[in-house]
Amino acid sequence: MREHKHDWTSIYRQYGVRNITQLVNKTGGIRATGRLLHLNESTIRHKIASEETDSLNKPQTIFYFTDTHVQPKLETDHLGWIAKHIKEINPDYIINGGDFADAESLCSHILPHTLDARQKPSLKSDIACMEDAMLMISELSGRRDIHVTLGNHEERIWTMEKNNPDLAYLLQERFDGAYEKAGWTYTKFGVYHTLCGVDFTHAPMMMSGKPVGGKLSVNNVASNSVADCVYGHTHMKAELSVKKFGPDRQTTAINGGCSMPIGYIPKYVQGGSSGWWHGVIEIEVQNGRIQDTTFISLEKLKKLYA
Ligand SMILES: [Fe+2]
Ligand SMILES: [Fe+2]
Numbered sequence: 001m002r003e004h005k006h007d008w009t010s011i012y013r014q015y016g017v018r019n020i021t022q023l024v025n026k027t028g029g030i031r032a033t034g035r036l037l038h039l040n041e042s043t044i045r046h047k048i049a050s051e052e053t054d055s056l057n058k059p060q061t062i063f064y065f066t067d068t069h070v071q072p073k074l075e076t077d078h079l080g081w082i083a084k085h086i087k088e089i090n091p092d093y094i095i096n097g098g099d100f101a102d103a104e105s106l107c108s109h110i111l112p113h114t115l116d117a118r119q120k121p122s123l124k125s126d127i128a129c130m131e132d133a134m135l136m137i138s139e140l141s142g143r144r145d146i147h148v149t150l151g152n153h154e155e156r157i158w159t160m161e162k163n164n165p166d167l168a169y170l171l172q173e174r175f176d177g178a179y180e181k182a183g184w185t186y187t188k189f190g191v192y193h194t195l196c197g198v199d200f201t202h203a204p205m206m207m208s209g210k211p212v213g214g215k216l217s218v219n220n221v222a223s224n225s226v227a228d229c230v231y232g233h234t235h236m237k238a239e240l241s242v243k244k245f246g247p248d249r250q251t252t253a254i255n256g257g258c259s260m261p262i263g264y265i266p267k268y269v270q271g272g273s274s275g276w277w278h279g280v281i282e283i284e285v286q287n288g289r290i291q292d293t294t295f296i297s298l299e300k301l302k303k304l305y306a
Contacts, residue, residue, distance in 0.1 A: 066097025098151030197288025
């Protein structure tokens with residue numbers, strides 16, 4: 001059957017998705033999508049390619065929030081404001097920049113004999129509150145197509161399994177179960193998720209194998225990236241475009257602050273300097289580049305939705 005005979009809008013509506021890539025993810029692959037729609041694989045591949053080309057040419061809005069560090073006992077009202085804002089602006093894509101879950105239960109910096117260790121949440125409650133927060137955001141925003149570029153905090157799941165091979169895949173299975181239930185997807189820590197020509201990752205990795213950091217990281221990322229890049233991790237807010245040699249060549253980097261509750265400072269930072277920014281970003285991309293950026297503070301979202 002030829003592609004033009006298909007009413008893709010109706011198909012997407014029927015399956016609760018916004019594009020062919022989401023449908024392929026939802027059905028479990030290109031072949032499964034083909035079987036579902038009675039189309040051959042090459043038609044599905046052609047549709048994916050044509051939508052990718054369209055998405056590069058047409059302006060697309062990407063809603064970005066990062067570093068929520070969800071954990072038991074930490075309030076989540078602000079995540080409700082974020083979800084309501086997502087519903088209000090109805091972006092084309094939603095990306096969370098990672099460290100969505102704090103996963104303190106797996107923190108290796110806390111030594112087992114210390115008072116801090118006694119106050120740590122259990123892994124079970126850590127994952128349960130992550131799952132609750134995901135479901136709440138999806139319910140209030142009406143969106144399940146949320147992609148997370150996992151951070152170093154989620155990476156603790158994999159590190160724990162590597163160091164304790166008897167647990168291999170057990171923690172991951174529970175973690176993946178929460179994502180499947182919410183309908184969210186993820187990219188592993190350190191990996192790039194490229195959307196409309198723009199790279200998203202929790203933190204670009206330096207040659208040392210460590211994530212970029214420091215207050216001037218945005219300069220490092222804009223100078224050393226080959227495409228526009230949006231990242232989190234430092235919890236600071238910054239945007240910088242760096243001109244490159246040649247006509248019309250520049251690279252933009254955005255450091256997305258954090259979406260922890262306003263005023264919340266974790267134990268490990270108390271007494272030190274933070275300078276964190278609490279907010280979310282609407283990013284408009286076109287022709288493979290970031291065209292417009294709107295930073296919105298959690299204070300503003302509170303006034304709008306609390
Ligand atoms: Fe973080
Ligand atoms: Fe991080």
